[in-house]
Amino acid sequence: MTRTERKSSKPAKAEPKLVSGGNPRIAKGYGDAPVQAYIAAMPGWKREVGQRLDALIERAVPGVQKAVKWNSPFYGVEGEGWFLGVHCFTKYIKVAFFRGQSLDPVPPGESKSRDTRYLDIREDDVIDEAQFSAWVKQASQLPGERM
Numbered sequence: 001m002t003r004t005e006r007k008s009s010k011p012a013k014a015e016p017k018l019v020s021g022g023n024p025r026i027a028k029g030y031g032d033a034p035v036q037a038y039i040a041a042m043p044g045w046k047r048e049v050g051q052r053l054d055a056l057i058e059r060a061v062p063g064v065q066k067a068v069k070w071n072s073p074f075y076g077v078e079g080e081g082w083f084l085g086v087h088c089f090t091k092y093i094k095v096a097f098f099r100g101q102s103l104d105p106v107p108p109g110e111s112k113s114r115d116t117r118y119l120d121i122r123e124d125d126v127i128d129e130a131q132f133s134a135w136v137k138q139a140s141q142l143p144g145e146r147m
Contacts, residue, residue: 018043019071023088026068034068045123046088053086053095056129060136069147075136081144084136095119099142103135 017025024041026034039050057064057075065076076082085096100107100117109118119135121127 021089022046023071025071028067028069030065030067032066035066035073038068038071038073042088042093046093049093049121049127050086052127052129053093053132056133057084057136060133061140064140074147076144077140081146083139083142083144091122093121095121097135097139098145099139100135102142103138107135 018041019025022043024038024043026038026041028034035054039047039054042050054073061075061077063078065078067074067076067082072085072087074082075084083098085098087094087096094109095107095118096111097103097107097117097119099115100111101115103117107117107119109120111118119132
């Protein structure tokens with residue numbers, strides 16, 4: 001390769017790394033862009049589910065605030081804190097409702113935290129979009145977590 005060829009060739013875009021359990025490693029950031037980068041880096045079937053969850057959250061809570069913290073997308077209401085987080089694991093996606101114990105009905109997954117409840121989504125699961133959207137709307141109206 002000649003010197004000119006090296007200068008004109010573009011470096012290959014580095015793929016986001018996955019941390020333990022297959023969770024994308026995305027730099028901390030606020031706004032839609034880091035969340036979209038996280039979703040784009042979700043491996044396999046999880047990417048499509050991540051896109052769907054993000055769209056449902058945006059539809060349920062117009063103007064929702066977004067961020068990536070601790071390699072996980074967070075959703076919140078400006079000035080009210082975060083009401084929901086998403087995290088990839090090897091075989092499923094975990095959605096955390098930080099005030100989930102106050103939702104009706106209560107999401108199925110228990111937590112060590114008294115208030116938090118989880119929804120685990122596996123590859124072949126059918127998401128009840130109406131129930132998920134109802135949880136998101138309810139969660140957005142509760143006091144959020146300050147993180």
